[in-house]
Amino acid sequence: MTHHYPLADKLQANTHQVENQPPTLENYNSYTADRALQEGVKREGGTHNSALKTFGQWAGSTEAIALGFDANRYAPQLVTHDRQGHRVDLIEFHPAYHQLMQTAVEHGLHASPWRTPQPGAHVNRAANYFLQAQVEAGHGCPITMTFAALPALRHQPSLLESWGDKITAPHYDPRNVPYFEKQGVTIGMAMTEKQGGSDVRQNTTRAYPIGQGGPGEAFELVGHKWFVSAPMCDAFLVLAQAPGGLSCFLLPRWRPDGSKNPLHIQQLKRKMGNVANASSETELRGAFAWMVGDEGRGVRTIIEMVAMTRYDCMIGSAAGMRQATAQAIHHASHRHAFGARLSEQPLMQNVLADLAIESEAATTLMLRMARAMDYQDDEHERLLSRIATPVGKYWICKRTPHHAYEAMEVIGGSGVMETHIMARLFRESPINAIWEGSGNVQCLDILRAIEKQPEVLDAYFAELAKAQGANGHLDRFIHQLQRQMQDTQALQYRARQLADGMALALQGALLVQHAPAYVADAFCAGRLADRSSLNSGTLPTGLDCAAIIERAQPLE
Structure with missing residues (x-):
């Protein structure tokens, strides 16, 4: 027997009208709507121009906002080995993360003041970074580290000469291939260890010279790093104990001969925030690196x-x-x-x-x-x-x-x-x-x-x-x-x-x-x-x- 419930049938899809619910904040220009930002860019010497307005329109768009949500909803995944059993140390990201990275790099958030130094370059870059960070903050980590690496590399002109153009290039290349096969690269940083944290002078990672040693020369690093964010960067600035004391090194993810550098990712950190950005614990098992700057002056x-x-x-x-x-x-x-x-x-x-x-x-x-x-x-x-x-x-x-x-x-x-x-x-x-x-x-x-x-x-x-x-x-x-x-x-x-x-x-x-x-x-x-x-x-x-x-x- 079939029962009929007239009132339930009538109200099933219409119990109430949705009222007094604010609409989603989207499809607005986050630059032109921000008076403090606009006035500040002009006052501090930046270029208050159509490029910033265009970028602000993107940053407030439904599409950009969705990228931020997707990059965090689908967290990065660690793949340590391929199906044949080879060590790959690969991080897989959602396409939204790569789109955000590409946008950031193409707009120079990673290097524009270094690539085109001019009055107002840092102000313009800060304004763009400010707008993009409102969309999604996690991918800003490798962007920031790449931006920050160049001043440190100036301590080693030979490395700056060979890496500088790739670091500042407006090209994002997420492929898992050696740095010398790319037009543009990203740079990370690996300083802290379990026993020291901010007190990096307690670092125990050792650096052994392959040849004569000294600034700009090749070393092998053995040890661990407790917090390495963005481990898919193409190279990392690393602190390690050389014979002459704590020193700075540039460690590529691939050796110059094209073989995989033994920087092994042990695990990804499960963070409460910054989810779109992969942060890892790593071990260095004879990893190739070049010394940056004077031996024993790594912190400086x-x-x-x-x-x-x-x-x-x-x-x-x-x-x-x-x-x-x-x-x-x-x-x-x-x-x-x-x-x-x-x-x-x-x-x-x-x-x-x-x-x-x-x-x-x-x-x-x-x-x-x-x-x-x-x-x-x-x-x-x-x-x-x-x-x-x-x-x-x-x-x-x-x-x-x-x-x-x-x-x-x-x-x-x-x-x-x-x-x-x-x-x-x-x-x-x-x-x-x-x-x-x-x-x-x-x-x-x-x-x-x-x-x-x-x-x-x-x-x-x-x-x-x-x-x-x-x-x-x-x-x-x-x-x-x-x-x-x-x-x-x-x-x-x-x-x-x-x-x-x-x-x-x-x-x-x-x-x-x-x-x-x-x-x-x-x-x-x-x-x-x-x-x-x-x-x-x-x-x-x-x-x-x-x-x-x-x-x-x-x-x-």
């Missing part, structure tokens, strides 16, 4: 690469903040609750404005450092970049996790779902704070820079002086910071307190000079005056939160 050589990767961490975290801010404001602007639009409710305005000024402060500092990179021949810029890079890396990267959480809370339950980009932004948020030197490492580097080159502190305060007299909160904060810096007691113990102050003062000085008054006033009142709460949404009264939110709107 590779630190050139490390400094540039830290600078890129700043860009990547600032990008994460911008995307999180855009998502939060977009959601609140389309969602009604308790009888009114969320973005128009006072408490929500406080939260959104707080997120927006944090994002703009990060973007502004990041672009200021890009200009410093463009003018390293200028003594002030060189000294400022030496101290402000660890300051910015420490502060921006450390602020990102809390910022991402607050943006996720604005969106609510939907923001926790893996179908929403906020879940990925949150999982990515701690990565840059930990990689390339944790917060403590950055703070100690700041102290080391001041001790070795006291003039870096003069350059830092000279930069702050450009904003003198423009804001009472800022002036008082800088005066207090100067007194704190003069106190040499327990400097290491107080290093984070000093780094916090240096970052806030620098961001405040830059915003007071360059941002609209309503943004700078909010930052100085909310960050530099006395505050008892560290949570977002605790800005003081009397600020133009509506204007701040409108400025940060992701839709034009």
